[in-house]
Amino acid sequence: MGIDTHQEPVVYMRRDCHVATSEGFNAMSRIRVNTAQTSIIATLVLVCSDLLSHQQAGLSEAAWRLLHCPVDGESAWFHHAQPVDSMSQVRGKLYGHRLTAASAKNIITDIRAGRYSDIQLAAYVTACAGDRLNLDETIAITQAMVASGEHFDWGIDQVLDKHCVGGLPGNRTTPIVVAIVAANGLVMPKTSSRAITSPAGTADTMEVLTNVNLSFDLMREVVQKEGACLAWGGSVSLSPADDMIIRVERALDLDSEGQLVASVISKKVAAGAKQVLLDIPVGPTAKVRSAEKAQRLRQLLESTGRALGLDVRTIITDGSQPVGRGIGPALEARDVLQVLQNDGHAPQDLRDKSLLLAAHLLEMGGKAEVGHGLALAQSTLISGQAWDKFRAICAAQGGLKLIESADFSHCVRATSSGVVAYINNRFIARLASLAGAPNAPTAGMDLHVRLGDDINQGDPLFTLYAEAPGELAYALDFLDGHTDVIRIEREMV
Structure with missing residues (x-):
């Protein structure tokens, strides 16, 4: 029907159509839809007009895609969806009970399978909000999220990654860092999320410049060719439940500490990383607002990473103000290119922070002695090697695009x-x-x-x-x- 419901699959029927009345469907019912090709669970919206005939059901864009674009006139079967048993465990969490490894697995499995409505996802996000997840629960959720999707194994012991916990507008260091690190021969398969509560995530910014919707096989091909990639994690089904949760977190403007850790670490494990550098900006209006909270988050990230076999190191940085000039995908992409091209108008703070993070990774990867990573990062950027590598990565992902301007x-x-x-x-x-x-x-x-x-x-x-x-x-x-x-x-x- 050409209706965009974001990622939630929706089915439309006449309120008085034979299927709706005989099955006892109500508005917002969760129903299972079967075609000859596949099956999905969707939310039902009832239509009180002649928009549809008694023999027709309409599909939102999300439902249409999940049903593999059925042919017009193709038959479909509709039934009540089975109750979501793991919701009892979400309700238990809301009432103060702890999640176990088994209950975390049940919840994440049902989310991944599309069994949760947006309302049920909102309940899960709320149950985990703030600091309501302890270390054991965070580890259990992280393990379940890794198991819910694909997983890369690069066959080597040194695979680098980095991430910022967010809350700082314009902090678009990742594309610059990846280019510097990969230009020095290290492997860095970078997958990123889209924005949750910010005006842009790394995937949103990179999408202005190149294709980030890489398949699992294409991501492997790009990394094997260039040593790195800059992809959206949702497109390669790495911890796919995370992207479903993020969609609701963004709508609620909530970003749970434990869920944040599970999101970050699960994506790194699924991408095949071994050594990870995490940036925690601290400031009065950043996501992390105090040194005490930064230390708690640092411990949670490092402990969860260790439990899943990662060498996680954290760096606490200044979060008192935005980084760079641009805030928003295209404007941040412009800043990134100015730094990579050694443009005299490049924002100095974005350049300095990118070099600092790249220096740590070059030392972690053994390309520079401790204390000498910054000099190597600077020479890689100034010489144009980082810019060359960035262009090569974009070419492998589909080509470098021109940045457009707002009207x-x-x-x-x-x-x-x-x-x-x-x-x-x-x-x-x-x-x-x-x-x-x-x-x-x-x-x-x-x-x-x-x-x-x-x-x-x-x-x-x-x-x-x-x-x-x-x-x-x-x-x-x-x-x-x-x-x-x-x-x-x-x-x-």
Whole structure:
């Protein structure tokens, strides 16, 4: 029917059609749909008009794809879906019971099989929210998520990976780091998630530049050829339950600590990584807001990684303000290319942080002695080797694309003179998201100031970009009610 329900499969029937009445289907029932080719579980929406005949059922885009694009007129059979037994274990968790290895496996297996509705997924996400998962539960969920999908084995002992726990707009270091590391002959099969609560994830940004929807076999081929890839983890079915959970986390604007750890570690194990570097930005408006929470997360990540056979090392970085200038897929992609091409306009903070992370990985991979990784990372970038490797990776994945620009923009200027004393990461990310990012790839924000900058009244603070005037107006309406996005204070004499 050409209806986009995101990833949730939906079936449409007339309320009074013979199948709906004889089966006793109600609106929002979970039903099993069988065709000659396959079977899925979907949510039923009842239609109270002549949009469909008594002999027709309509499918959302997600249901259509999962049923392998059935031929018009093909027969289908509809039944009540079996009750989801593992929901009792989710309810138990909501009431304070701990998850076991068995219950975690049951829940993740049912999520992976599509048996959970979005409402049931929301209940699971809520049950795990905050710090409600202990170490044993986190390990159990991680193991179950790894078992739910494909798994790479590269046949070598040294396979590197990195990840940032998020919460920092514009922090798009991964493409630069992968290029530097792979240019030095190390293997780094990088899979990334799409945005959860941010205006862009690495997969969203890389999709502006090249194809990230790699099949399992194509990802293997790219890595074997170039030593690295930059792919969306969902396309290669690595920990696929995670992407289903992320979709609901994003809608709820929730990102559980334990589920975050399970998401990160399961993707690294499934990608075949052996050594992993994790970046934990800490700041008053970052995802991790205190040194104490950073230490707790560090221990949880390292302990869960060890339990699944990974050498996990963490680095705590400054999360007091966004990294780079661009916030949103296309704008972040522009920043990435400027750094890789040694452009004089490249954001220095993005360059410096990328070099720092690459230095740690080069030392972990044995390409540089401890304390000498930074010099090697810098020479790899300055010489153009990293840019050459990045282009080669993109070519292997389908080619490097041109970056497009948004049609609508609005510059927000300072209303007073002084020093930039505070930048609210959460509000900055919210503004870019309201402008349309990441669904509108060219939407987002360019940040023109950094903490400590001296500015005058009328100087530009940031520019919002949107692909439609309504989205730009939506973001500006939010800004009207939130004046503390960037705080300017007068210097004390």
